[in-house]
Amino acid sequence: MLVPREHLETLLDLPTELHLEWVDLQQRLVRAVTDGLGAQGAFVANNNVVSQSVPHLHQHVVPRTKGDGLRGFFWPRTKYVDAAESADYAARLARALEAPSG
Known part of the structure; x- marks a missing residue:
């Protein structure tokens, strides 16, 4: 899960100057779950207000493999x-995050 240190309730509150960094961090986490955990891919999502159980911006990065049972x-x-x-x-995730991106 990716969570900004600064309190932001939703993606709409993310300042424009942080957009590139936010996407870069998402990519690093996707790479970490695929390389570090041997996943075939990743599911990346966040809720805004509806179904957002914690009122703080957070991005789910879920490792995926074929036949893993993810539905919707x-x-x-x-x-x-x-x-x-x-x-x-x-x-394993920490090692993958420390590895140079390639």
Whole structure:
């Protein structure tokens, strides 16, 4: 999930001067989930007001693989087996984000 440090409620509140940086960060996260987690692609989305459970701009970047069960805007929710699996995913994403983009 991509979240700006500055409080912005929706995408409409994102200042024009941050648009390029916001898209660049989305691309970095998509690359991280595909390269770092071995996903075939990514689903990128955000809600504005309706269905926005947190009143702060945030972008979902969900790893995708063929047959993963994503239907429309709903993906199957799963839990990590344990804290070690969660930490492994975090470390893989961190490594992928640190790698030079190419």
